[in-house]
Amino acid sequence: MQINVADQRILLLIDTISHEEAQEKAWVKKTSAFDAVSQVTNFFSKPKDDDFKLIYFEHRYQPFWHVAAKSKYIYDRSADYQVPASSPEVKSLTLSNKDYDIVNGHYHLNVVEHCASQQQLEILVDGVSGKTIPELRRYLDLSPKVISGQLEKSVPKDSILVPPQTRVSALMRDTLSKMIVGIEADKIFQENVEVTCMDLYYHPIYAFQYHWVSKNKDAIIEVDGLTGEIKSGSRIFSEYLGHVLDQNFLFDLGADAAGMFIPGGSIAVKVAKKYLDTKKKK
Numbered sequence: 001m002q003i004n005v006a007d008q009r010i011l012l013l014i015d016t017i018s019h020e021e022a023q024e025k026a027w028v029k030k031t032s033a034f035d036a037v038s039q040v041t042n043f044f045s046k047p048k049d050d051d052f053k054l055i056y057f058e059h060r061y062q063p064f065w066h067v068a069a070k071s072k073y074i075y076d077r078s079a080d081y082q083v084p085a086s087s088p089e090v091k092s093l094t095l096s097n098k099d100y101d102i103v104n105g106h107y108h109l110n111v112v113e114h115c116a117s118q119q120q121l122e123i124l125v126d127g128v129s130g131k132t133i134p135e136l137r138r139y140l141d142l143s144p145k146v147i148s149g150q151l152e153k154s155v156p157k158d159s160i161l162v163p164p165q166t167r168v169s170a171l172m173r174d175t176l177s178k179m180i181v182g183i184e185a186d187k188i189f190q191e192n193v194e195v196t197c198m199d200l201y202y203h204p205i206y207a208f209q210y211h212w213v214s215k216n217k218d219a220i221i222e223v224d225g226l227t228g229e230i231k232s233g234s235r236i237f238s239e240y241l242g243h244v245l246d247q248n249f250l251f252d253l254g255a256d257a258a259g260m261f262i263p264g265g266s267i268a269v270k271v272a273k274k275y276l277d278t279k280k281k282k
Contacts, residue, residue, distance in 0.1 A: 004194040011144035015225040022206035022223040033219035056209035060160035061202035063127030068197035075185035081109040127164030
């Protein structure tokens with residue numbers, strides 16, 4: 001079996017929304033971040049702006065993985081076809097100068113099947129939650145910047161780079177387990193699996209944490225730095241402020257190769273070797 005793995009890339013999506021625009025959008029929608037009870041109260045008595053305070057702000061880059069793979073298998077296999085006779089009175093027949101008896105209304109034909117099987121896989125995985133989120137596709141065509149050096153040098157100094165919690169080794173294991181299939185074959189002519197894309201994207205998010213003074217409650221509003229979309233947030237990432245990403249660690253499959261158990265025995269070792277060889281060249 002031949003396994004090819006595309007070069008791994010880090011891609012950075014640049015803001016199209018400024019800090020000032022994001023803050024204005026968040027301020028207008030601030031009450032929507034609070035719980036349902038607070039919003040009902042707001043319906044009956046609109047709170048004043050001075051009842052809210054901005055207590056925290058962060059501009060962060062949040063990761064997601066884009067993984068794509070394809071496989072192709074070409075092979076021959078033997079098969080026994082049971083072909084029904086045309087009518088009950090047929091007792092035997094001749095096909096290609098060979099005689100066949102009719103048994104239980106059928107004749108048995110030994111053949112060689114020429115088979116070709118192809119499949120494709122594409123997934124978009126949130127780097128923090130590990131969940132598959134197809135909607136992340138909207139970012140793929142927004143002209144990201146391919147990072148050739150250290151990612152920190154391409155983002156503003158006070159921005160937060162959130163490290164992905166989902167490791168590349170887990171994604172590779174899951175991808176290969178779906179693409180490598182067992183086939184029944186007498187002869188295999190082609191058996192290829194190719195991971196065509198293993199990209200780590202970073203997209204910008206503005207997060208504003210507000211305190212509702214009279215209710216003594218805090219809530220977070222997030223503004224997408226690319227689309228301007230506004231939604232409630234669940235957490236902030238202040239613990240990563242000033243931290244430097246270890247980009248070699250992000251793509252180091254070799255450290256986890258021992259834990260990769262997938263069909264094909266030594267395949268995990270071959271893939272790990274691909275990564276280690278690539279790393280040595282850098």
